[in-house]
Amino acid sequence: MNTVWLKIAAIIIVIIGGFFVVSLLSEGEEKSKREEKTYQDVIEEDDRRLRAEPGAEKQSEIEQEAEDVEEGTEEAAQVETKTEPKKLEFVELAIEEQVQAEQLFEMALFFRKQGRLPGMRSYKKMIDTCRRIIKEFPGSTFSYKAKRMLGDLRPRDRKRYGVTDEEIDLSSY
Numbered sequence: 001m002n003t004v005w006l007k008i009a010a011i012i013i014v015i016i017g018g019f020f021v022v023s024l025l026s027e028g029e030e031k032s033k034r035e036e037k038t039y040q041d042v043i044e045e046d047d048r049r050l051r052a053e054p055g056a057e058k059q060s061e062i063e064q065e066a067e068d069v070e071e072g073t074e075e076a077a078q079v080e081t082k083t084e085p086k087k088l089e090f091v092e093l094a095i096e097e098q099v100q101a102e103q104l105f106e107m108a109l110f111f112r113k114q115g116r117l118p119g120m121r122s123y124k125k126m127i128d129t130c131r132r133i134i135k136e137f138p139g140s141t142f143s144y145k146a147k148r149m150l151g152d153l154r155p156r157d158r159k160r161y162g163v164t165d166e167e168i169d170l171s172s173y
Contacts, residue, residue: 043113050109050152054088054144091139101142104133108149123153127161134167144170 037045093101111126130146137143150158151168158168 050145050149054141090141090144093137093140097137101133101137101140104129105142105145108146112149123157124161127163
């Protein structure tokens with residue numbers, strides 16, 4: 001009688017082990033198929049995009065358009081002639097102002113990262129720092145970057161913190 005129960009227990013253990021092995025193998029395939037962005041990946045992508053010099057995103061869009069059009073056609077020649085990037089002009093800052101603006105911009109980036117954390121969810125400090133940059137250094141590259149950072153906010157956060165269209169308007173550059 002004891003051997004029957006031992007055989008049943010062994011069969012149950014083998015079945016459970018089989019399910020466990022199959023589930024591990026199938027999860028490994030699913031994880032390799034879908035690569036999820038981690039929080040760190042999002043932060044690094046944000047840093048690259050927000051720290052980029054003004055006009056860099058326009059240049060990358062132009063390059064993508066040129067790649068999309070087949071080479072050797074008339075359209076490619078037209079794209080090449082019309083895609084001369086327009087140079088953005090900014091106010092030159094004194095060394096002290098440059099250092100202060102850079103410090104404020106780094107603080108704004110830090111507050112943006114902090115606002116994205118699950119427990120924090122407040123962009124108030126980032127928005128206040130960006131507004132300070134725009135007010136103290138109008139027409140500078142840091143003002144442009146601060147406006148771009150404010151423009152990246154979700155519409156509900158813009159409404160919540162009262163971000164106006166003038167604060168995110170990049171057409172003056």
